[in-house]
Amino acid sequence: MATIRQVRQRIRVAKNIQQITKAMKMVAAARLKRAQEHVQAARPYAQSLREIMTSVASAAGGEVQHPLLEQRDTKVVAFFIVTSDRGLAGSYNSTMFRRAAELLRHYDKANVRLYIVGRKGIQFFSRRGYNVAGQFSLGSVVTIADARNIAGTLRTAFESGEVDQVTMLYTRFYTAITQKAVDVQLLPIQTPAAADASETQQEDFIFEPDAGRLLASLLPRYLEGQVFQALLESSASEHGSRMTAMSSATDNAGKMIQTLTLQMNRVRQANITREISEIVGGAEALKG
Amino acid sequence: MPTFNLELVTPARVLFEGEVESIRAPGVEGSLGLLAGHAPLLTELKIGLIKLVLPSGAQEFVACSGGFMEVTSQKTIILADAAEMAADIDVERARKALQLAETALGTVEPSGIADVKLQMERAKNRINVAQMRI
Numbered sequence: 269m270a271t272i273r274q275v276r277q278r279i280r281v282a283k284n285i286q287q288i289t290k291a292m293k294m295v296a297a298a299r300l301k302r303a304q305e306h307v308q309a310a311r312p313y314a315q316s317l318r319e320i321m322t323s324v325a326s327a328a329g330g331e332v333q334h335p336l337l338e339q340r341d342t343k344v345v346a347f348f349i350v351t352s353d354r355g356l357a358g359s360y361n362s363t364m365f366r367r368a369a370e371l372l373r374h375y376d377k378a379n380v381r382l383y384i385v386g387r388k389g390i391q392f393f394s395r396r397g398y399n400v401a402g403q404f405s406l407g408s409v410v411t412i413a414d415a416r417n418i419a420g421t422l423r424t425a426f427e428s429g430e431v432d433q434v435t436m437l438y439t440r441f442y443t444a445i446t447q448k449a450v451d452v453q454l455l456p457i458q459t460p461a462a463a464d465a466s467e468t469q470q471e472d473f474i475f476e477p478d479a480g481r482l483l484a485s486l487l488p489r490y491l492e493g494q495v496f497q498a499l500l501e502s503s504a505s506e507h508g509s510r511m512t513a514m515s516s517a518t519d520n521a522g523k524m525i526q527t528l529t530l531q532m533n534r535v536r537q538a539n540i541t542r543e544i545s546e547i548v549g550g551a552e553a554l555k556g
Numbered sequence: 557m558p559t560f561n562l563e564l565v566t567p568a569r570v571l572f573e574g575e576v577e578s579i580r581a582p583g584v585e586g587s588l589g590l591l592a593g594h595a596p597l598l599t600e601l602k603i604g605l606i607k608l609v610l611p612s613g614a615q616e617f618v619a620c621s622g623g624f625m626e627v628t629s630q631k632t633i634i635l636a637d638a639a640e641m642a643a644d645i646d647v648e649r650a651r652k653a654l655q656l657a658e659t660a661l662g663t664v665e666p667s668g669i670a671d672v673k674l675q676m677e678r679a680k681n682r683i684n685v686a687q688m689r690i
Contacts, residue, residue: 309569316565316633320626323598412567412638476585476599485600486624489637496567 286521293514300507328479346431351389358513367449415496438498439505617642619685654679
């Protein structure tokens with residue numbers, strides 16, 4: 269049986285941890301709110317960009333030639349993976365690693381290049397002997413400049429023929445407790461399908477300059493937009509995941525403190541009982 | 557005067573949404589003026605000034621760093637790579653950006669010159685547009 273001192277020590281430790289997890293939970297909640305606002309604010313742009321792409325692509329028809337649309341035999345594939353810099357975010361990173369591992373299994377390590385956001389991912393994959401061709405780190409707020417930088421790197425890699433395909437892996441944000449690791453093909457760019465085109469009513473647009481050249485300047489923006497959206501969603505997911513994890517950690521610490529307090533009281537009472545019976549026993553012995 | 561609906565969005569947020577009487581925008585093939593009922597149009601925009609005339613007669617000036625404009629019968633959308641209302645422009649920052657770009661121009665390798673020139677142009681545009689505020 270543990271002594272009172274030992275139990276008291278453990279309670280103190282649990283309380284300290286609880287304080288930390290509670291603070292982390294609150295910080296994550298505040299950051300989540302901000303990240304969610306950013307995701308929401310960025311949606312109209314992504315939406316409009318997709319609409320415009322659809323109009324232009326259907327007008328330009330199939331004859332468009334652009335380096336970013338070029339389908340090649342896939343010899344070397346690249347994966348762009350979004351993870352976090354910091355841990356203690358529940359299953360945020362591990363879910364992503366599992367999803368990535370599933371996809372990476374189909375390829376020979378020598379033919380895979382990884383572009384990774386976040387220290388956790390960089391550590392994980394370089395330790396496993398993958399070729400990490402690009403490393404990025406984000407500040408606390410995701411900006412379009414980050415997305416442009418990353419999109420530029422991926423674009424150069426694709427255009428130079430270094431890689432033949434780029435797949436993006438990020439965590440889509442649904443709610444603070446539900447996030448999902450998803451993958452999308454980034455390059456070559458798949459123009460929105462003709463199925464989408466029938467939804468937006470066909471208007472006879474005047475194009476300035478012609479549709480082909482418009483598409484050529486739209487494509488890089490589309491790529492940036494996709495990366496930006498993924499970064500924003502991932503950031504919201506990270507904070508959501510951390511908030512949920514820290515919330516349950518706080519609850520668990522609370523439960524632990526309760527059990528330990530109970531245990532401490534029991535030990536204390538047992539001690540008192542023992543002391544009394546010792547005294548009584550001693551007194552009895554003297555009497556005799 | 558008849559008005560039409562305009563949505564001016566940047567990657568980060570919606571900068572302006574509402575009815576306007578007219579728009580002047582810097583199209584790549586020349587400055588464009590738009591009134592209500594314009595034919596469907598899709599154009600690329602270059603760095604420059606966007607001028608909005610609101611139904612009240614008030615004017616808004618926006619610094620635009622390139623983008624696209626889509627005009628349909630329902631609404632007009634401007635997708636700007638970056639845009640700022642004249643009133644929100646930090647002139648000090650724009651001046652610093654211009655200076656930085658100017659000094660970089662001398663040191664940068666040939667492949668980067670185009671980028672630096674664009675930076676200069678954007679900074680100059682912001683300074684110009686900031687001067688438009690009343």
